[in-house]
Amino acid sequence: MQLHAMEKLSIGWTRPKGSEHGAVLCSRARLARNLEDKPFPGRLSPQDLKSVLDEAFAASDDLKGAAKLRLSDLDGTDRRFLVERHLISPDLEAHPAARGVVIGTGETLSLMVNEEDHLRISALAPGLSLHEAYGAAAAAATVLSRRLRFAYREDFGYLTACPTNLGTGLRASCLLHLPALTHSGSINALLARLPRLGLNARGLYGEGTKVMGDLYQIANAGGFGRTEGELLAAVSESARRIALAENKTRTDLLSRPESKRRTEDSVFRAAGILTNARLVSFEEACRHLSLLRLGLVSELPGLPGSLAEVNMLLVQTQPAHIEMRENRELSPAERDELRATRIRERLD
């Protein structure tokens, strides 16, 4: 577990920031880029994949303070830890040979090498701050372009392995916490409207992953035919509207006596389990932390912890994080016990 020391570092994007932070945890801008003179990763030999990795690492010398990691040098826990930190995708974690990641200071910038495209530059920022995230990703792309020539055509834009990512190569996304919309049953109608706006929804770890803790990723479905500014505006505006809908639903739940009683009961039961249980699975932690977060944002009096602590616990209760903290492999039962202890300590 070489990345053991990372577990102690604070994570910039979990800070509660901005007026929408009650529903919008963080924002991400991802840029897909490929080298112009090589096939895409899916068609490269192991030697050529390594050559791309070496070129990308050499170019990232110009990214200040960045740490370079070859995934084949890391064990399974390290790789899962990076997924949990949202620094690499599950796809990259599953195929570590000749793949790597460059991580900027504060973990707000990361560059995946040899996932679906040669380069996936990703920047995270707290709250609803897509323009800040895009600025950081674009700046990194500019730095890299001094040493790397990206595949680009005037008519098609930046060329990508999958045509869905063609053009700007930009995927702008926000991670939204929507417990009221989920539990009231309104979430499906809202998500069904997204395709018409050129947007889609994904689970906690991105494409093909589950919804956990009532957390949803909302993003543009493609980056071709629209400018970067238009894409950022579309996702920001939708995130803002969804956050408003969530806030309205929360207010409704807590203003009608019957639903207020039931909601408060659910929130305080969750707080009770989190502050007392001796065994907590990750799925259970997500459910209860989601309810606690709802209560804290709604400013229900008498709840343990703070928004910042709950945001951090959503990250730190993940399985590889628990193992990393102990610096040894653990059985599921040991993880559940240590997770429960961690939660009690944090919320005390």
Added chain:
Amino acid sequence: MLCASCGKNQAAVFIQEIVNNQVREASLCAACAEAAGVAAGPEELFLPGLSTIPKEARGEGAPRCSGCGLFYSEFRKTGFLGCPTCYTSFKPALQRILARIHHGAVRHRGS
């Protein structure tokens, strides 16, 4: 509550996943949850559009990328192109696909 998959064991894992922008829920026992893993495949599927592409562009006349040698028919199966030159080799067919999956867009407008 019994597992929705095997109907034998008690459900212990409660899953929500997004499929085609709809939240689906399932209650599974630990064994079935482990066997289920995560959903595979990209959501942005554009395969329904491919059936209306002319035969010669569908790879039955074996168009092939002059850069990496990928057959158009291989791209149709996997959804992935092989190299930047594929965008030149398969341009007419790709333009039609792009218009379908990107809501009528025909040209890059970004930076």
